[in-house]
Amino acid sequence: MPCGLLDAYITACYAVRNTSFREVKTMKRFIAVLIAVAALTGCAGGIKGVSNSNLYGKLPPGGTFALQLISGDSLIGRKIERMISHQISKQGYRPTDSSPDILVSYAFDVHSAGSVSSAYTSINTVPQKSFVYGNTIYTKPSTSTATTSVSTTKLYQKTIVVRISDARTGEKLWESNVSEQGWCNQIFVTAPSILALMFEGFPHEQTNVNKMVTHADPAAKELMNLFPESTNWGCTRT
Known part of the structure; x- marks a missing residue:
């Protein structure tokens, strides 16, 4: 890495x-x-996310669950689903393909969030030089030149939304969304950090919780370990 x-x-x-x-x-x-x-x-897995969640009804103490992708690329969705399934299973629920007690719906989105520019100036200095000609010492003064470089980085906003509903009545029980903005445009890379923040203290409500989470965070690392060791968790700037 x-x-x-x-x-x-x-x-x-x-x-x-x-x-x-x-x-x-x-x-x-x-x-x-x-x-x-x-x-x-880049160390792309680090995020400074904003988390919001609401508890609308009492969650059953256990039972079964099924997952449903509402919006987002289905290929990446299956990978994010693996992480969400792990988080729900940790709460004492079991996955099933038929007649679940709760339905876990999720969606994700990546869109452009503008860009940020940075500039830096480097100073190149030619040192003072002296030389002797006959009986006279001549000195050439030092000179300096400044070079300013400007770089522009595109930014992307990534959001994951998870909703838990009663599978029989359709009643919404819990919902959360986490958004973060950064230069990485691959939501799979940042999903472990996003979901680690989302399920922190589950199912307690969160209101505009701003927190930095990196791939070194134990909760994020746990989700990364669901994938092969050869998985590339890097991200290339665009």
Whole structure:
């Protein structure tokens, strides 16, 4: 995972003081590559999400459930469904294909949220130089040039909505939605963090709860472990 490269970066920084000048130059090139890769792929699983949920009726203490995709790509939906199913099962419910006690409906959406621009300026300085001509010392003053670079990053808003209803009466019992905005446009990558926040303290109500959740969070990691170790949890900037 690209985020793991940061560990190598930190280790390299601490090792600088015990290396030769040539080794330091080599290390700087290596660290530059690490930073470039991290910038392109990013630690995309981290979110600062906004969570809202309401409890409309008493949830049964146990029983069976079925899942239903309301809106969103069906291919990615099956993967998100796996995570939601895990979260519901942890509450003491069992999945079934017929006559469930509760129906868990879900939808997800990704749309453009504009862009953000950043600028940085680098100063290149040519040091002062002196030379001797005959009996006279001449000094060439130092010069500096400034270069400003501007980068623009597209932003995307990702939202997951989950609703739990009584399968027999259709009565809505609980509903939650979590939205987050960032540069990653792949909701599957951020879904573990989104759902970890959504089901925190389930089924208690949440009102505009703002929280940062990363892939290092135990609840998010638990959902990621539902997929093969080879799963790519990175995201490329667009």
